[in-house]
Amino acid sequence: MRPSSQVASSLVALADRNTALISQLVRTEDGADRLVGGAAPSPRPWLRIALMSVGRSSGAEYLLHALRALLQTHPARVSDPLRSSIEIVVVNNHAPPEAHSVLLRAKQLYGGRVVFVEKEAAAARACRATPKVKGDVAKEPVFRQTCDLVGGLEALLAMPPADHVLLMEDDWLVCPSALLALQYLLDKAYAYDEDWLALRVSYGFNGVVVRGGADLRSLRRHLESHPWRRPPDHLLFEWFSGERPDTKAYAAGRSYRVFRHNLFYHIGALSTLNQPKTRFTPGCYSLIFASINSLVRNSLLRAKASSTSLFSAVSEQACPHDDVWPCTEAPLKPAAAATASHDAGEVARWLAAAAAAGDDTTADAAPAFDVAAVGGRGPQQDGAQDGAGRAGGVEVKALPAARDTRAVGLRALNNCESLKAHFACAAGCEASEGTDQPAEVVPDAAEKWGPKRCLKTSGPVSCVGKHEATARLCGCEQAAAAASG
Incomplete structure (x- = not known):
C-alpha cells in the first residue's frame, strides 16, 4: 500500500494535468x-x-x-x-x-x-x-x-x-x-x-x-x-x-x-x-x-x-x-x-x-x-451566441402547448371513432402529426396528400392550424370563420 503522501502527490499531478489540458481550450x-x-x-x-x-x-x-x-x-x-x-x-x-x-x-x-x-x-x-x-x-x-x-x-x-x-x-x-x-x-x-x-x-x-x-x-x-x-x-x-x-x-x-x-x-x-x-x-x-x-x-x-x-x-x-x-x-x-x-x-x-x-x-x-429555420432555414452568423435553445447555429424553439379554449373538447375528439362520426373517412383513419389535425383530407385533394383519409394528431391539439387539403371539425371551422369575419 502506497503512503498517503504519494497518493496525494499523484492526485495533485492528475489535477494539474487536467488543468493544463483545460487551459488549451x-x-x-x-x-x-x-x-x-x-x-x-x-x-x-x-x-x-x-x-x-x-x-x-x-x-x-x-x-x-x-x-x-x-x-x-x-x-x-x-x-x-x-x-x-x-x-x-x-x-x-x-x-x-x-x-x-x-x-x-x-x-x-x-x-x-x-x-x-x-x-x-x-x-x-x-x-x-x-x-x-x-x-x-x-x-x-x-x-x-x-x-x-x-x-x-x-x-x-x-x-x-x-x-x-x-x-x-x-x-x-x-x-x-x-x-x-x-x-x-x-x-x-x-x-x-x-x-x-x-x-x-x-x-x-x-x-x-x-x-x-x-x-x-x-x-x-x-x-x-x-x-x-x-x-x-x-x-x-x-x-x-x-x-x-x-x-x-x-x-x-x-x-x-x-x-x-x-x-x-x-x-x-x-x-x-x-x-x-x-x-x-x-x-x-x-x-x-x-x-x-x-x-x-x-x-x-x-x-x-x-x-x-x-x-x-x-x-x-x-x-x-x-x-x-x-x-x-x-x-x-x-x-x-x-x-x-x-x-x-x-x-x-x-x-x-x-x-x-x-x-x-x-x-x-x-x-x-x-x-425553426432562421431566415428561411439559413444559418446564423458565425458570431451568434449559441445556447441551450440552439443547434448548430439554427434556432431551436419550444413548441407551445395548446391553450386554445376549445383545446380540451378537441382533444376528446382526437381519435378515429370520433372522426368517423363526423367524416366519411372512406380511406381509413390513422395517426399523423400536424397543427391542422384532427381532420379529414378532402376528397379532391392532390393524391400525394391521401384523399378521404381521417387524421388524428400525435402533436399539440388546437384549432389554430389549417391546411388546404384538410377539413377541420365543425367547431374549428366556425372559430376560423368568426376570426376572419
Whole structure:
C-alpha cells in the first residue's frame, strides 16, 4: 500500500494535468470550443460518430452546421467522462477529396476535436464495378451514393475499432442533449438484449447505431453486394431486419431497437432520391413513428418499402409506456431459426396505444423541441451566441402547448371513432402529426396528400392550424370563420 503522501502527490499531478489540458481550450471565430493539441484519444472509443460528407455544387455549408451542433452537445471539458469516450469522425466522400472546400474549412476550425479521413477509393471503385441486373431500381446518383458509403465504411474499418458507431449524413443537426439521450438508449438496449444488432434514432441512413468491427463489416458487405438494387437506407433495413435469405442468418436472434423520439433535424435541401421539393421535416424529439406516418403519407418513403419495413402501415398497440420499441426482452437462448424481423403491425401500436392510454407525450406536452429555420432555414452568423435553445447555429424553439379554449373538447375528439362520426373517412383513419389535425383530407385533394383519409394528431391539439387539403371539425371551422369575419 502506497503512503498517503504519494497518493496525494499523484492526485495533485492528475489535477494539474487536467488543468493544463483545460487551459488549451480556445474560442474559435464561430463561438465553438476547440481543443488545441489536447489529450490523446481513448484507445477504444465507446462511441464513434461518423459523418459521411460530400461537397455540394451550391457551396452549402451543411457540414459546418452539423459539426457545430455536435460540438455544442459534445463535452468540451476534457475532465468530462463523455469527452474522451466519444470520437467525432468526418469521412470525405467527395471526388476528388481536395475539392471539398467546406470540409477543408471545417478541418481548419475543428481539427483539434474532430478526426478527418478520406473514403477508401479502392473499395468505392470495386463497388462501382458491380453490374446492374434486371429488376434493380436504383438510379445512377443513388448507386454512386451507395458505393461512396461502402468506401466510407471501409475507411472507418481501417481505424482502431470503436465499441459503437453512429452513422450520420452531413446535412443533419443533432438535437440539444441528444448524446445524453443516446447514452440512455444504449444502456436500455443492452438491458433488453445484450446482442442487439442496430439502433435507430432518426430516418434514412442517418442516426443509425451499430457495433464496430464485425457488424460494421457485415453492413458494408451487404451494401457492396447490392448497390443497384435499392437505395442504401432500404439496404440498411434489409441488413438489420434479416428479411432476406442473405441477411437472415446474420440477424438471427438479434434485435433492432427504435427510440421513441427523433434526435436529429434535417437541413438538406436536395436528395438523391426523387422526393418533392416541399418535404415533411420531423422536429427535434418529435414522436418518431408519427413522423414516419407523415413521411409515408407524403410519398417520401412509400416506394419499395417491404411488408416488414419500419415504414409500413401500422395497427393499434405497442409499448405505450416505454420509449424503446420493441419493449420486450430478447430470449436468453434464441432458437436457431429465430430472426430479428418484427411484425410490422407492432410499429404503430406503440403510438396508438399511447394515445389511448392518455400518455401525455402524445398530447400537449409532446414533443419538447422543434427546429425553426432562421431566415428561411439559413444559418446564423458565425458570431451568434449559441445556447441551450440552439443547434448548430439554427434556432431551436419550444413548441407551445395548446391553450386554445376549445383545446380540451378537441382533444376528446382526437381519435378515429370520433372522426368517423363526423367524416366519411372512406380511406381509413390513422395517426399523423400536424397543427391542422384532427381532420379529414378532402376528397379532391392532390393524391400525394391521401384523399378521404381521417387524421388524428400525435402533436399539440388546437384549432389554430389549417391546411388546404384538410377539413377541420365543425367547431374549428366556425372559430376560423368568426376570426376572419
